[in-house]
Amino acid sequence: MDRASKEELVAELRQSFTSAGVVVVTHYRGLTVAESTQLRIGMREVGASFKVTKNTLARLALQGTAFEGIIPLFNGPTAIAVSSDPVAAAKATMKFAKTNEKLVVLGGGIIGQTLDANGIKALADLPSLDELRGKLIGVLQAPASRIVGVLQAPGGQLARVLKAYAEKDQAA
Structure with a gap:
Protein backbone atom coordinates (compact mmCIF):
# COMPACT_ATOMS: atom_id res chain seq x y z
CA MET A 1 0.00 0.00 0.00
CA ASP A 2 1.59 3.30 -1.05
CA ARG A 3 1.67 6.48 1.03
CA ALA A 4 -1.16 8.23 -0.86
CA SER A 5 -3.60 5.36 -0.36
CA LYS A 6 -2.67 5.17 3.33
CA GLU A 7 -3.35 8.90 3.75
CA GLU A 8 -6.67 8.46 1.97
CA LEU A 9 -7.60 5.55 4.26
CA VAL A 10 -6.66 7.55 7.38
CA ALA A 11 -8.81 10.47 6.18
CA GLU A 12 -11.73 8.10 5.52
CA LEU A 13 -11.38 6.51 8.97
CA ARG A 14 -11.12 9.93 10.65
CA GLN A 15 -14.32 11.02 8.89
CA SER A 16 -16.16 7.91 10.12
CA PHE A 17 -14.86 8.51 13.67
CA THR A 18 -15.94 12.16 13.71
CA SER A 19 -19.47 11.31 12.53
CA ALA A 20 -19.81 8.27 14.82
CA GLY A 21 -21.86 8.05 17.99
CA VAL A 22 -20.17 4.83 19.07
CA VAL A 23 -17.09 2.82 18.09
CA VAL A 24 -16.73 -0.83 19.13
CA VAL A 25 -13.28 -2.45 18.87
CA THR A 26 -13.14 -6.23 18.37
CA HIS A 27 -10.75 -9.07 17.65
CA TYR A 28 -11.97 -11.11 14.72
CA ARG A 29 -9.39 -13.92 14.59
CA GLY A 30 -10.82 -17.08 13.04
CA LEU A 31 -13.93 -15.60 11.41
CA THR A 32 -14.65 -17.17 8.05
CA VAL A 33 -15.63 -15.08 5.05
CA ALA A 34 -19.24 -16.27 5.38
CA GLU A 35 -19.36 -15.31 9.07
CA SER A 36 -17.78 -11.94 8.35
CA THR A 37 -20.32 -11.32 5.59
CA GLN A 38 -23.16 -12.29 7.91
CA LEU A 39 -21.84 -9.83 10.52
CA ARG A 40 -21.57 -7.02 7.97
CA ILE A 41 -25.14 -7.66 6.78
CA GLY A 42 -26.38 -7.54 10.38
CA MET A 43 -24.53 -4.26 10.89
CA ARG A 44 -25.98 -2.69 7.73
CA GLU A 45 -29.51 -3.63 8.82
CA VAL A 46 -29.16 -1.43 11.92
CA GLY A 47 -27.29 1.40 10.19
CA ALA A 48 -23.79 0.48 11.36
CA SER A 49 -20.64 -0.62 9.56
CA PHE A 50 -17.94 -3.19 10.33
CA LYS A 51 -14.40 -2.68 9.04
CA VAL A 52 -11.14 -4.55 9.45
CA THR A 53 -8.45 -1.94 10.10
CA LYS A 54 -4.70 -1.65 10.18
CA ASN A 55 -3.82 -0.73 13.75
CA THR A 56 -1.30 1.99 12.92
CA LEU A 57 -3.67 3.68 10.48
CA ALA A 58 -6.57 3.49 12.93
CA ARG A 59 -4.40 5.01 15.69
CA LEU A 60 -3.47 7.88 13.38
CA ALA A 61 -7.10 8.44 12.42
CA LEU A 62 -8.23 8.46 16.08
CA GLN A 63 -5.82 11.24 17.10
CA GLY A 64 -7.72 14.46 17.71
CA THR A 65 -11.18 12.83 17.72
CA ALA A 66 -13.61 12.25 20.59
CA PHE A 67 -12.55 8.57 20.58
CA GLU A 68 -8.84 9.17 21.19
CA GLY A 69 -9.06 7.22 24.47
CA ILE A 70 -9.56 3.89 22.66
CA ILE A 71 -6.16 3.97 20.91
CA PRO A 72 -4.64 1.38 23.34
CA LEU A 73 -7.24 -1.20 22.23
CA PHE A 74 -5.68 -1.46 18.76
CA ASN A 75 -3.37 -4.46 19.19
CA GLY A 76 -3.64 -7.70 17.26
CA PRO A 77 -6.20 -8.46 14.54
CA THR A 78 -8.71 -5.67 15.17
CA ALA A 79 -11.89 -4.62 13.47
CA ILE A 80 -14.23 -1.77 14.33
CA ALA A 81 -17.98 -1.39 14.34
CA VAL A 82 -19.15 2.19 13.90
CA SER A 83 -22.59 3.81 13.92
CA SER A 84 -24.09 7.24 14.42
CA ASP A 85 -26.77 5.73 16.71
CA PRO A 86 -25.06 5.32 20.10
CA VAL A 87 -26.56 1.85 20.62
CA ALA A 88 -26.86 0.23 17.17
CA ALA A 89 -23.26 -0.92 16.62
CA ALA A 90 -22.91 -2.20 20.18
CA LYS A 91 -26.20 -4.11 19.95
CA ALA A 92 -25.36 -5.73 16.60
CA THR A 93 -21.81 -6.62 17.72
CA MET A 94 -22.93 -8.19 21.00
CA LYS A 95 -25.73 -10.10 19.23
CA PHE A 96 -23.23 -11.63 16.81
CA ALA A 97 -20.65 -12.27 19.57
CA LYS A 98 -23.23 -14.29 21.55
CA THR A 99 -23.59 -16.77 18.71
CA ASN A 100 -19.97 -16.73 17.52
CA GLU A 101 -17.15 -16.95 20.05
CA LYS A 102 -14.52 -16.00 17.44
CA LEU A 103 -15.58 -12.35 17.64
CA VAL A 104 -14.22 -10.91 20.90
CA VAL A 105 -15.31 -7.45 22.01
CA LEU A 106 -12.35 -5.54 23.48
CA GLY A 107 -14.10 -2.29 24.30
CA GLY A 108 -14.86 0.94 22.55
CA GLY A 109 -16.09 4.41 23.09
CA ILE A 110 -19.15 6.59 23.08
CA ILE A 111 -18.49 10.24 22.27
CA GLY A 112 -15.78 11.35 24.70
CA GLN A 113 -15.94 8.30 26.97
CA THR A 114 -13.92 5.07 26.80
CA LEU A 115 -15.75 1.82 27.58
CA ASP A 116 -14.42 -1.65 28.36
CA ALA A 117 -16.09 -4.85 27.13
CA ASN A 118 -18.59 -4.76 30.02
CA GLY A 119 -19.45 -1.15 29.18
CA ILE A 120 -20.18 -2.14 25.57
CA LYS A 121 -22.36 -5.01 26.83
CA ALA A 122 -24.28 -2.60 29.08
CA LEU A 123 -24.67 -0.20 26.16
CA ALA A 124 -25.99 -3.04 23.99
CA ASP A 125 -28.61 -3.86 26.64
CA LEU A 126 -30.08 -0.35 26.40
CA PRO A 127 -33.16 0.10 24.22
CA SER A 128 -32.54 1.50 20.75
CA LEU A 129 -33.48 5.03 19.75
CA ASP A 130 -36.65 3.81 18.00
CA GLU A 131 -37.68 1.79 21.07
CA LEU A 132 -37.17 4.84 23.29
Whole structure:
Protein backbone atom coordinates (compact mmCIF):
# COMPACT_ATOMS: atom_id res chain seq x y z
CA MET A 1 0.00 0.00 0.00
CA ASP A 2 1.59 3.30 -1.05
CA ARG A 3 1.67 6.48 1.03
CA ALA A 4 -1.16 8.23 -0.86
CA SER A 5 -3.60 5.36 -0.36
CA LYS A 6 -2.67 5.17 3.33
CA GLU A 7 -3.35 8.90 3.75
CA GLU A 8 -6.67 8.46 1.97
CA LEU A 9 -7.60 5.55 4.26
CA VAL A 10 -6.66 7.55 7.38
CA ALA A 11 -8.81 10.47 6.18
CA GLU A 12 -11.73 8.10 5.52
CA LEU A 13 -11.38 6.51 8.97
CA ARG A 14 -11.12 9.93 10.65
CA GLN A 15 -14.32 11.02 8.89
CA SER A 16 -16.16 7.91 10.12
CA PHE A 17 -14.86 8.51 13.67
CA THR A 18 -15.94 12.16 13.71
CA SER A 19 -19.47 11.31 12.53
CA ALA A 20 -19.81 8.27 14.82
CA GLY A 21 -21.86 8.05 17.99
CA VAL A 22 -20.17 4.83 19.07
CA VAL A 23 -17.09 2.82 18.09
CA VAL A 24 -16.73 -0.83 19.13
CA VAL A 25 -13.28 -2.45 18.87
CA THR A 26 -13.14 -6.23 18.37
CA HIS A 27 -10.75 -9.07 17.65
CA TYR A 28 -11.97 -11.11 14.72
CA ARG A 29 -9.39 -13.92 14.59
CA GLY A 30 -10.82 -17.08 13.04
CA LEU A 31 -13.93 -15.60 11.41
CA THR A 32 -14.65 -17.17 8.05
CA VAL A 33 -15.63 -15.08 5.05
CA ALA A 34 -19.24 -16.27 5.38
CA GLU A 35 -19.36 -15.31 9.07
CA SER A 36 -17.78 -11.94 8.35
CA THR A 37 -20.32 -11.32 5.59
CA GLN A 38 -23.16 -12.29 7.91
CA LEU A 39 -21.84 -9.83 10.52
CA ARG A 40 -21.57 -7.02 7.97
CA ILE A 41 -25.14 -7.66 6.78
CA GLY A 42 -26.38 -7.54 10.38
CA MET A 43 -24.53 -4.26 10.89
CA ARG A 44 -25.98 -2.69 7.73
CA GLU A 45 -29.51 -3.63 8.82
CA VAL A 46 -29.16 -1.43 11.92
CA GLY A 47 -27.29 1.40 10.19
CA ALA A 48 -23.79 0.48 11.36
CA SER A 49 -20.64 -0.62 9.56
CA PHE A 50 -17.94 -3.19 10.33
CA LYS A 51 -14.40 -2.68 9.04
CA VAL A 52 -11.14 -4.55 9.45
CA THR A 53 -8.45 -1.94 10.10
CA LYS A 54 -4.70 -1.65 10.18
CA ASN A 55 -3.82 -0.73 13.75
CA THR A 56 -1.30 1.99 12.92
CA LEU A 57 -3.67 3.68 10.48
CA ALA A 58 -6.57 3.49 12.93
CA ARG A 59 -4.40 5.01 15.69
CA LEU A 60 -3.47 7.88 13.38
CA ALA A 61 -7.10 8.44 12.42
CA LEU A 62 -8.23 8.46 16.08
CA GLN A 63 -5.82 11.24 17.10
CA GLY A 64 -7.72 14.46 17.71
CA THR A 65 -11.18 12.83 17.72
CA ALA A 66 -13.61 12.25 20.59
CA PHE A 67 -12.55 8.57 20.58
CA GLU A 68 -8.84 9.17 21.19
CA GLY A 69 -9.06 7.22 24.47
CA ILE A 70 -9.56 3.89 22.66
CA ILE A 71 -6.16 3.97 20.91
CA PRO A 72 -4.64 1.38 23.34
CA LEU A 73 -7.24 -1.20 22.23
CA PHE A 74 -5.68 -1.46 18.76
CA ASN A 75 -3.37 -4.46 19.19
CA GLY A 76 -3.64 -7.70 17.26
CA PRO A 77 -6.20 -8.46 14.54
CA THR A 78 -8.71 -5.67 15.17
CA ALA A 79 -11.89 -4.62 13.47
CA ILE A 80 -14.23 -1.77 14.33
CA ALA A 81 -17.98 -1.39 14.34
CA VAL A 82 -19.15 2.19 13.90
CA SER A 83 -22.59 3.81 13.92
CA SER A 84 -24.09 7.24 14.42
CA ASP A 85 -26.77 5.73 16.71
CA PRO A 86 -25.06 5.32 20.10
CA VAL A 87 -26.56 1.85 20.62
CA ALA A 88 -26.86 0.23 17.17
CA ALA A 89 -23.26 -0.92 16.62
CA ALA A 90 -22.91 -2.20 20.18
CA LYS A 91 -26.20 -4.11 19.95
CA ALA A 92 -25.36 -5.73 16.60
CA THR A 93 -21.81 -6.62 17.72
CA MET A 94 -22.93 -8.19 21.00
CA LYS A 95 -25.73 -10.10 19.23
CA PHE A 96 -23.23 -11.63 16.81
CA ALA A 97 -20.65 -12.27 19.57
CA LYS A 98 -23.23 -14.29 21.55
CA THR A 99 -23.59 -16.77 18.71
CA ASN A 100 -19.97 -16.73 17.52
CA GLU A 101 -17.15 -16.95 20.05
CA LYS A 102 -14.52 -16.00 17.44
CA LEU A 103 -15.58 -12.35 17.64
CA VAL A 104 -14.22 -10.91 20.90
CA VAL A 105 -15.31 -7.45 22.01
CA LEU A 106 -12.35 -5.54 23.48
CA GLY A 107 -14.10 -2.29 24.30
CA GLY A 108 -14.86 0.94 22.55
CA GLY A 109 -16.09 4.41 23.09
CA ILE A 110 -19.15 6.59 23.08
CA ILE A 111 -18.49 10.24 22.27
CA GLY A 112 -15.78 11.35 24.70
CA GLN A 113 -15.94 8.30 26.97
CA THR A 114 -13.92 5.07 26.80
CA LEU A 115 -15.75 1.82 27.58
CA ASP A 116 -14.42 -1.65 28.36
CA ALA A 117 -16.09 -4.85 27.13
CA ASN A 118 -18.59 -4.76 30.02
CA GLY A 119 -19.45 -1.15 29.18
CA ILE A 120 -20.18 -2.14 25.57
CA LYS A 121 -22.36 -5.01 26.83
CA ALA A 122 -24.28 -2.60 29.08
CA LEU A 123 -24.67 -0.20 26.16
CA ALA A 124 -25.99 -3.04 23.99
CA ASP A 125 -28.61 -3.86 26.64
CA LEU A 126 -30.08 -0.35 26.40
CA PRO A 127 -33.16 0.10 24.22
CA SER A 128 -32.54 1.50 20.75
CA LEU A 129 -33.48 5.03 19.75
CA ASP A 130 -36.65 3.81 18.00
CA GLU A 131 -37.68 1.79 21.07
CA LEU A 132 -37.17 4.84 23.29
CA ARG A 133 -39.25 6.98 20.94
CA GLY A 134 -42.06 4.42 21.08
CA LYS A 135 -41.98 4.35 24.87
CA LEU A 136 -42.03 8.16 25.02
CA ILE A 137 -45.05 8.32 22.73
CA GLY A 138 -46.77 5.70 24.89
CA VAL A 139 -46.09 7.75 28.02
CA LEU A 140 -47.38 10.91 26.35
CA GLN A 141 -50.56 9.18 25.13
CA ALA A 142 -51.33 7.47 28.46
CA PRO A 143 -52.61 10.59 30.29
CA ALA A 144 -55.02 11.38 27.44
CA SER A 145 -56.53 7.89 27.53
CA ARG A 146 -56.83 8.09 31.32
CA ILE A 147 -58.66 11.42 31.10
CA VAL A 148 -61.14 9.93 28.64
CA GLY A 149 -61.67 6.97 30.99
CA VAL A 150 -62.30 9.27 33.97
CA LEU A 151 -64.74 11.42 32.01
CA GLN A 152 -66.70 8.39 30.83
CA ALA A 153 -66.82 6.72 34.26
CA PRO A 154 -69.58 8.87 35.90
CA GLY A 155 -71.93 8.33 32.95
CA GLY A 156 -71.34 4.58 33.08
CA GLN A 157 -71.92 4.48 36.82
CA LEU A 158 -75.16 6.44 36.48
CA ALA A 159 -76.37 4.06 33.77
CA ARG A 160 -75.61 1.02 35.98
CA VAL A 161 -77.50 2.55 38.93
CA LEU A 162 -80.54 3.32 36.75
CA LYS A 163 -80.44 -0.21 35.32
CA ALA A 164 -80.30 -1.68 38.84
CA TYR A 165 -83.36 0.38 39.91
CA ALA A 166 -85.23 -0.66 36.77
CA GLU A 167 -84.48 -4.36 37.39
CA LYS A 168 -85.49 -3.95 41.03
CA ASP A 169 -88.86 -2.39 40.04
CA GLN A 170 -89.51 -5.16 37.49
CA ALA A 171 -88.77 -7.84 40.05
CA ALA A 172 -91.19 -6.31 42.57
